[in-house]
Amino acid sequence: MIVNVAMLTLTNQIRLVSEPMTNEAPDGTGRGGATSRREQLLSAAAELFARYGFHGVGIDDIGAAVGISGPALYRHFRGKDAMLGEMLTGISERLLHGGRARTVNTPDPITALEALVAWHVEFALTNSALITVHLRDLDSLAEPDRHRVRELQRGYVEVWVETLLQCRPDLSEHTARASAHAVLGLINSTPHSARLDPTRMSELLHRMAMNALLVERREGDEADGA
Amino acid sequence: MIVNVAMLTLTNQIRLVSEPMTNEAPDGTGRGGATSRREQLLSAAAELFARYGFHGVGIDDIGAAVGISGPALYRHFRGKDAMLGEMLTGISERLLHGGRARTVNTPDPITALEALVAWHVEFALTNSALITVHLRDLDSLAEPDRHRVRELQRGYVEVWVETLLQCRPDLSEHTARASAHAVLGLINSTPHSARLDPTRMSELLHRMAMNALLVERREGDEADGA
DNA sequence: CAATATAGTTAATGATCGTTAACGTAGCGA
DNA sequence: TCGCTACGTTAACGATCATTAACTATATTG
Numbered sequence: 001m002i003v004n005v006a007m008l009t010l011t012n013q014i015r016l017v018s019e020p021m022t023n024e025a026p027d028g029t030g031r032g033g034a035t036s037r038r039e040q041l042l043s044a045a046a047e048l049f050a051r052y053g054f055h056g057v058g059i060d061d062i063g064a065a066v067g068i069s070g071p072a073l074y075r076h077f078r079g080k081d082a083m084l085g086e087m088l089t090g091i092s093e094r095l096l097h098g099g100r101a102r103t104v105n106t107p108d109p110i111t112a113l114e115a116l117v118a119w120h121v122e123f124a125l126t127n128s129a130l131i132t133v134h135l136r137d138l139d140s141l142a143e144p145d146r147h148r149v150r151e152l153q154r155g156y157v158e159v160w161v162e163t164l165l166q167c168r169p170d171l172s173e174h175t176a177r178a179s180a181h182a183v184l185g186l187i188n189s190t191p192h193s194a195r196l197d198p199t200r201m202s203e204l205l206h207r208m209a210m211n212a213l214l215v216e217r218r219e220g221d222e223a224d225g226a
Numbered sequence: 227m228i229v230n231v232a233m234l235t236l237t238n239q240i241r242l243v244s245e246p247m248t249n250e251a252p253d254g255t256g257r258g259g260a261t262s263r264r265e266q267l268l269s270a271a272a273e274l275f276a277r278y279g280f281h282g283v284g285i286d287d288i289g290a291a292v293g294i295s296g297p298a299l300y301r302h303f304r305g306k307d308a309m310l311g312e313m314l315t316g317i318s319e320r321l322l323h324g325g326r327a328r329t330v331n332t333p334d335p336i337t338a339l340e341a342l343v344a345w346h347v348e349f350a351l352t353n354s355a356l357i358t359v360h361l362r363d364l365d366s367l368a369e370p371d372r373h374r375v376r377e378l379q380r381g382y383v384e385v386w387v388e389t390l391l392q393c394r395p396d397l398s399e400h401t402a403r404a405s406a407h408a409v410l411g412l413i414n415s416t417p418h419s420a421r422l423d424p425t426r427m428s429e430l431l432h433r434m435a436m437n438a439l440l441v442e443r444r445e446g447d448e449a450d451g452a
Numbered sequence: 453c454a455a456t457a458t459a460g461t462t463a464a465t466g467a468t469c470g471t472t473a474a475c476g477t478a479g480c481g482a
Numbered sequence: 483t484c485g486c487t488a489c490g491t492t493a494a495c496g497a498t499c500a501t502t503a504a505c506t507a508t509a510t511t512g
Contacts, residue, residue, distance in 0.1 A: 185415020
């Protein structure tokens, strides 16, 4: 339904002729250095989910994207839902831990905020498919995973809110949270954007984000209390 | 699959008991003043598509959301695809025409940019479901509609780029386009955001957007030429 | 009042899709 | 060499879902 039929059959042909039959890590858990089948599948699925949405991608499409066909996927994942779950919890954990790591032991709040912005910009530019899926298909997740992802997301936003409040004591917590969401939206727009080269794009997003966050506001912002 | 079963059956009951059987506009094209069935269906579908994605919503879910059941939808639309098509072309046209209308006959470029920001902020706050669908399900569109929507989107971004370039002659066109996308991402983040009350939210987004756009840059931005 | 258009209903159909079953094979350790 | 495991394959199953068919009721109109 998605890729052309030529590619479906061709990849199979190619696999039989030229592929050295996965000589990387012996175990299926992907502990080895080279990219295991699991990682190949997750990466391909992320790309497909980003473009067509979770429900718009079939198991056969995912398999075909890495040169295997259809149900072979069940040798590596418990199912299609499990792939999405692993994908989203993975990205959420990486974001949260990266954000935390970059804000502790900083000399002053502004430096911490700069580090946070730099971290998210770098992540979004490097993993744009994951960013798209994480914005798009969270509600396609089954309950145990969805709750976990939401908690991780909340924690990540909390890192932003705390850092921002230290830079801007004039803001209410509500306003700081809304500002954080807005700037994350700005940075996460990269997948849809006409991109410059990575260096310029990174600089541009960084500067826009900092200036959006550090605007001086006039009187009466935190009047709404709780 | 989406709404609970109780609601599905209950709405049917309620319809039989209390609904005055659509006494608004006589024609099905929705020319009348009150909301016609078509508009009810479009609105409900937008909400559902926004939350679950186009492929995640069934025809029965859409019908149930307005108190009719399943295939009754085909009395108003040629199919599910046609609903999405109408939804996305509609929103894209409204955005483009609104943007154009607000930038002609402005005294100076900065005022035009303010008007553009105000327009998009107002639109995004008022139609957050449509914004989400339009970011999310464009690729679920069949070919004639998709092309049209993309052209309208491109035109809208072009309005932003032209206005921004008048305010910021120091920017290259590439940089202006990337900036426009980024600010649209900032404003479009509203659906995912912990919202303040509309007035404060609107002010916050407006101020953040203007400051993101009107940052003074240091030397050497437009050096990349074409 | 008959006729017709409008807007519903339920049942059936056909395609798609996730998942499982049954089976094959290459590599490897005892 | 004998099995065991990892990793594929294709075929079948069952559910879901968009769409169509067949039918009903209400309201307007000549």
